[in-house]
Amino acid sequence: MSKHFASAYWEGNLPKGKGQYKLKTSGYEAPVNFSSRFEDDKSASSPEELIGAALASCFSMALSHALDQADYTPIKIETSAEVTLTKIDGGFIISEIELTTKGNVEGIEKSKFLEIAEDAKKNCPVSKALTGTTIMLDAKLL
Amino acid sequence: MSKHFASAYWEGNLPKGKGQYKLKTSGYEAPVNFSSRFEDDKSASSPEELIGAALASCFSMALSHALDQADYTPIKIETSAEVTLTKIDGGFIISEIELTTKGNVEGIEKSKFLEIAEDAKKNCPVSKALTGTTIMLDAKLL
Numbered sequence A, B: 001m002s003k004h005f006a007s008a009y010w011e012g013n014l015p016k017g018k019g020q021y022k023l024k025t026s027g028y029e030a031p032v033n034f035s036s037r038f039e040d041d042k043s044a045s046s047p048e049e050l051i052g053a054a055l056a057s058c059f060s061m062a063l064s065h066a067l068d069q070a071d072y073t074p075i076k077i078e079t080s081a082e083v084t085l086t087k088i089d090g091g092f093i094i095s096e097i098e099l100t101t102k103g104n105v106e107g108i109e110k111s112k113f114l115e116i117a118e119d120a121k122k123n124c125p126v127s128k129a130l131t132g133t134t135i136m137l138d139a140k141l142l
Helices: A034-038 A047-069 A110-123 A125-129 B034-038 B047-069 B110-123 B125-129
Strands: A002-011 A018-023 A029-032 A073-088 A091-106 A134-141 B002-011 B018-023 B029-032 B073-088 B091-106 B134-141
Touching (some): A002 B047, A047 A073, A047 A091, A047 A125, A047 B002, A047 B018, A125 B047, A125 B091, B034 B073
Antiparallel strands (some): A018 A029, B018 B029, B073 B091
């Protein structure tokens, strides 16, 4: 069992207020704001960007591990995440997360790589927590 | 609808490899590693720390908004998150996320604040995505 810590604040109301989050390990702080989160302004960070980084890193670790466990040699797994926040009746939801991954792996067939990648997508700890959204995966073997 | 981007990589196998994530807006990069994620070494970041920051900031924004909508005046909402990664048969899960929030709010009774805070915990977009884990809330009115 391990524990991980972070914090955040918000001052004022939602449209005009301002806020920030902080990661415990590095002390990294970044502002969040309304327009960057809900509109097209991409000047500030957002909870959704953090969710994307969490899933991309969790998935990359899980895929490397699954390949290694199946006696293949993972050289490098690179993954990007695109997180979509959509307005619905009654608020916003994270409607989908699209993962795109490229695997540099020794001694594996494409079909086996895709099978292991799909399995890692379903079973990494962050995926198992994010069951309220839809995760899609486009996997390529280099 | 808005889109949010991040990326990550992992090199090598899980126990001995190394990796990093990157947030698109700021370009912030941080290393992730096995011992900081699954053991007690807290020298590096982790997907779980990012999940904590995502939920803490999403919840703080949602609570401010809900208070404002109910005609109270949110001055500041401060939230910390503790994310627990637990080993189970077959792997790891994010077993729980504990939120602790302090609200500086004008003109509200404690019971009403707690009611609105519980509602924000259930309905913020990140909470609605994280239905595969248990989110707990300790809310205090300042």
